[in-house]
Amino acid sequence: MMAFKGFTPDLKSVMGDGKKETCHFVPGETKKVERSKTANSGFHCCEYPPDCLRYYSWEKSRFFRVEAAGDIDEDEGERIATTEITLVEELDARKFAYYIMRYIAMYPRRKNWITNMTGVSIQPDKAKVSEAGHIAIARGSSPRVRGTEGSVVGLIVEKDEEIKNMKMLVVTSKYADKWLYIDKNRQLHVEEDV
Secondary structure, eight states: EEEEEEEOOOOOOSSSSSHHHHHHHOOTTTOOOOOBBBTTTEEEEEEGGGGGGTTTTTTTTTEEEEEEEEEEOOSSSEEEEEEEEEEEEEEHHHHHHHHHHHHHHOOTTTTTOOOEHHHEEEEEEEEEEETOOOOEEEEEEEEEEEOTTEEEEEEEEEEEEEEEEEEEEEEEETTTSSEEEEEEEEEEEEEEOO
């Protein structure tokens, strides 16, 4: 199953047993352990990318899309423990935002989708970030988003808990520090100051 995991800059897992065999990772390599139990044993990862931010900070960590396999144990929707894990793809801000929006589109009724952590803001109606490489995603019937040049912003239009439209972009100087929204054809617009 596709999941997400954070690491230290040198690809170590800080919540494990500290052994090289289980806590030091290499992209593409599959690691295996005997058993998995959430918050106890196995390799831990998350289905919803921002859940990784509870354990690893956006600015001081690396994030990967992983393949979780073998014996999989899940808690209340936040964490997964697995006996096999493979680092598939390292995620920059654009890819991390893409997988967030993809997950929300697939599971629009998920509770606890709101995130307000340093570097990543996913909010109802309006979201903003003020640093390049950071992420802001707004979700609602008429969402607005704002970011600095080099940040990644996303808009998710919904009605009655059904996703109607989405758009994501890396902010250029043309759209920097302006409130943005999309129309029904996904065309991007700047909200005029009133």
